[in-house]
Amino acid sequence: MGRQRRRVGLLVLVVASLELCSVASADVTTERSASILVWPKLLANGTRDTIILLSNTSNSLVRAHCFYVNAALTDPTQPQGPLNPPLWQEIDFDIVLTKQQPTYWVVSEGRTVNPTDEPCGPGDPECPNAGFDPGLIPPVVPDFVGELKCVQVDDSGAPLAGNAFKGEAILVREDDGDISEYNAIGILGIENTGDGVLVLGGGQCAGNGVVCGGDEDCGGDGPCVPEYNACPETWIVNHMAEDAPNVVLGPDSTVSTELTIVPCTQNYETQIPTSVTLQFQTWNEFESVFSVSTTVTCWANFNFGDLGSPVLTIDGTQVRDPLGTMYMQSRIRSASGTPFGVLMVGEELHTVEGTSSWAAMNLHIEGERPNPDIITIPAEQIAP
Amino acid sequence: MRTRKWVGWTMVLAAAVVALGAPAAQADVTSDKAAAILVWPKIRFVEGSVDTIIQVSNTSTDTQILHCFYINATSHCSVTERACDTITNPCAPSEGLCLPGWIETDFQVVLTPRQPIFWTVGDGLAGNQLPLDGVAFRGPRGESNAGTRIPPVSEPDYVGELKCVVVDGEGRAVARNVIKGEATIVEPAVSVEPLSVDKYNAVGIQAIEGDANGDNVLVLGGEANEYNGCANILIADHFFDFAANPVNGDTIESRLVLVPCSQDLLNQIPGGTTVQYLVFNEFEQRFSTSTPIQCYFERQISSIDTRNPERSIFSVYVSGTLSGQTRIRGVGQGLLGILRTSSGDGRVAAVNLHMQGDRELPDQIIIP
Numbered sequence: 001m002g003r004q005r006r007r008v009g010l011l012v013l014v015v016a017s018l019e020l021c022s023v024a025s026a027d028v029t030t031e032r033s034a035s036i037l038v039w040p041k042l043l044a045n046g047t048r049d050t051i052i053l054l055s056n057t058s059n060s061l062v063r064a065h066c067f068y069v070n071a072a073l074t075d076p077t078q079p080q081g082p083l084n085p086p087l088w089q090e091i092d093f094d095i096v097l098t099k100q101q102p103t104y105w106v107v108s109e110g111r112t113v114n115p116t117d118e119p120c121g122p123g124d125p126e127c128p129n130a131g132f133d134p135g136l137i138p139p140v141v142p143d144f145v146g147e148l149k150c151v152q153v154d155d156s157g158a159p160l161a162g163n164a165f166k167g168e169a170i171l172v173r174e175d176d177g178d179i180s181e182y183n184a185i186g187i188l189g190i191e192n193t194g195d196g197v198l199v200l201g202g203g204q205c206a207g208n209g210v211v212c213g214g215d216e217d218c219g220g221d222g223p224c225v226p227e228y229n230a231c232p233e234t235w236i237v238n239h240m241a242e243d244a245p246n247v248v249l250g251p252d253s254t255v256s257t258e259l260t261i262v263p264c265t266q267n268y269e270t271q272i273p274t275s276v277t278l279q280f281q282t283w284n285e286f287e288s289v290f291s292v293s294t295t296v297t298c299w300a301n302f303n304f305g306d307l308g309s310p311v312l313t314i315d316g317t318q319v320r321d322p323l324g325t326m327y328m329q330s331r332i333r334s335a336s337g338t339p340f341g342v343l344m345v346g347e348e349l350h351t352v353e354g355t356s357s358w359a360a361m362n363l364h365i366e367g368e369r370p371n372p373d374i375i376t377i378p379a380e381q382i383a384p
Numbered sequence: 385m386r387t388r389k390w391v392g393w394t395m396v397l398a399a400a401v402v403a404l405g406a407p408a409a410q411a412d413v414t415s416d417k418a419a420a421i422l423v424w425p426k427i428r429f430v431e432g433s434v435d436t437i438i439q440v441s442n443t444s445t446d447t448q449i450l451h452c453f454y455i456n457a458t459s460h461c462s463v464t465e466r467a468c469d470t471i472t473n474p475c476a477p478s479e480g481l482c483l484p485g486w487i488e489t490d491f492q493v494v495l496t497p498r499q500p501i502f503w504t505v506g507d508g509l510a511g512n513q514l515p516l517d518g519v520a521f522r523g524p525r526g527e528s529n530a531g532t533r534i535p536p537v538s539e540p541d542y543v544g545e546l547k548c549v550v551v552d553g554e555g556r557a558v559a560r561n562v563i564k565g566e567a568t569i570v571e572p573a574v575s576v577e578p579l580s581v582d583k584y585n586a587v588g589i590q591a592i593e594g595d596a597n598g599d600n601v602l603v604l605g606g607e608a609n610e611y612n613g614c615a616n617i618l619i620a621d622h623f624f625d626f627a628a629n630p631v632n633g634d635t636i637e638s639r640l641v642l643v644p645c646s647q648d649l650l651n652q653i654p655g656g657t658t659v660q661y662l663v664f665n666e667f668e669q670r671f672s673t674s675t676p677i678q679c680y681f682e683r684q685i686s687s688i689d690t691r692n693p694e695r696s697i698f699s700v701y702v703s704g705t706l707s708g709q710t711r712i713r714g715v716g717q718g719l720l721g722i723l724r725t726s727s728g729d730g731r732v733a734a735v736n737l738h739m740q741g742d743r744e745l746p747d748q749i750i751i752p
Contacts, residue, residue, distance in 0.1 A: 029416065030415065030416045030736070031414065031415050031416065031736055031737070031738050031739050032738060032739060032740065033619075033738065033740065049631045051629075051630060051631060053621040053622075053707060054621075055619070055621050055709040057619060057709075057738075057740065098668045099668060100662075100664040100668060100670070100709060100711075101664065101666060101668050101709070102621055102664060102665070102666055102707045102708055102709035103666055103707065104623075104630070104666075104706060104707040106630050106631055109630075119667075119704035119705060120627070120700045120701060120703070120704050120705065120706070121701060121704065122694070122701045123701065124701070125626045125627055125628045125635070125700050125701065126628040126633070127700070127704070127705065127706060128628075128630055128706065130666065130667075130704060130705045130706065131665065131666020131667050131704075131705040131706075131707075132666055132667060132668065166619060166621065166738045167621070168621050168735060170725070170733065172629065172631040172632060172727070174631065174632060176578065176731075177629070177632050177634045177727055177728040177729070177731050178578075178580075178731050179725065179727045179731050179732075179733045180582070180733045181725060181733035181734070181735045182735065183735060183736060183738070236418070236441070236443060236564060238439045238441050238500055238564065238565075238566055246437075246570065246581075247437070247504055248435045248437060248504060248570040248572065249570065249572055249579075283498040283499065283500065284500070285499060285500060285501055285515035285516075286515055286516060286521060286523070287496050287497065287498065287499055287516065287523040287524060287527075289498070321515045322512055322513045322514070322515065323513060327439060327500045327501065327502045328500055329441045329443075329498060329499070329500040348568075348581070348583065350570070350579070350581045352572070352573075352579065353573075355573055355578060355579045356579065357578070357579045357580055357581040357731070358581075359568060359581045359582050359583035359733070359734075360583070360733070361566065361583050361584075361585065362415070362416055362585060362736065363416070364416050364417060364418065364443075364564045364585070365416055365417060366417070366418065366443065
């Protein structure tokens, strides 16, 4: 009887402990501090520039290793094609933030290290780069379009699951100052093995470092040490039919919705871009549903009209809603043949009578991906 | 005897582990996941000038019913009753005092499976404006938006918030995290002011068990396991007011919008609390201030702590650097909010605030 009770007690203890073990979930977030931040849409192309805002929300000094990924076309003046692919060129740099420190930089200018930058004072609102400089941040090349990714690291340069960063991007149109702003997408860290293989939605076997989804993948080399939360299974976008009118601005207005998408899996060591085929399922206000798909390699920026399905455009919509426009809900997921997650942001361009205004938006997520995504950082970048 | 003690401790330890691992309300207020309660902290309508487009989508494959509340927070002059603001549009001495308002108007929205709908707060949505009105149009399985009647906001100069709760057929709040929403504030070009459109996500409060006891008191956080709690701290990254936009030199200003998590919509008692602000500049230098808020709070950040904005701790002239991080904490109640940044001649961008930590005490929304 006593032995049986011991077994029951042990069994309950083991089961309960298993329930408490950290399990990667879909906690990609746009509103909490994280260990990896991704700004999917950066522009410095002479028409629009981008201001990066980044803060340390912890009470400790923190470091990050950051990557610009230039996705401009080989020849920006020509359309994309097999002979004119995106560059997918990566530039990396390091930053340091003291406790609770905010910082900013303009993507086209970067930020130098100059402790003699004068602070602002009464009557002087221009004090560029005043404050503790986070490090030497290079300017991007002309005609840059792409993304920025920052990974929290420790003093040695090894990735660290500290969840200390939050960030935003402000896109500024240079000719008239129109602005739009979105939150950087954060990927929460759980633990980290400290190497250059960052597993999102999975981990690495403690014994041999093999990427794993759970303890069962490790056999005798377990347990599976979870690293970062997973990319989401589904993205949900509320949007208008392409070029539908804004009912406030009137029937002569148009609204175009752009999506900027980057794969979750990226290999900075081999510099081979990841391709993901995305399935779109779209419902309109009448509950009619349509499907379309497209493939994203490295970085993609397109509006719903570019997907080639007329029903996603106002002109192709056979019946408008009673107010003369059409709203839609699109659910976007990766096709099973390309088992990689994606991250994305949206921007609406509202146009009327020759004037326009951009409005950026963070998108909604649902579910967690069944397969892990992997970000691979070259070994010499994390342990100089 | 030793065996019994060992067994006993094992069972106690196991029970403790199970208890500690039991799900509890977290600070999972979210602006990027579907939820059971949505809050749009800022609704703005000025007849002929500004309007707000509300988008809400049903992410589930079932019909959902929403019980929604407009909360009119427009202040009025006590004598003339025109709309006013104590700082930006004060009452003249002959007009009396600028008194805050808090009036709730509720309505119902029915969403069919996966359906997105929208309306402008200036016009509302009803009758033959509904996409599936149940008369001329129905969904594939016969469902419709019948039962939906969204009124226009009640004043030609209106500021306030909108809140929607997922309910069942009897009006009881249920634990279905199925709705997502956005607000688009549209300011058409007028005279020298340019077209400005800014957009933010509605803040979602996810349900655990919903209003399981049916008392119409929705408990956010705490041990009741009804809804997740509001965050302890909201965090905003921003440029200090009057900073020069580093791209084009335009003057930047920011407006902070806060609403309390706790509200008594049954007895029309607005929520209120003291708000503590910790402000860090790029030198890691810290300032702090506090202010009381009630019902609805919207202010240019350099007007939070002073009537002389250039001397504010939120002013670039005082802070000394262009960018800052502000941590916002409601002392007695949780808060929800957004930040709107303007640059130059009225170009505006909105962004949802970040959140951190759990509150010790729960908040409550009491619905009629």
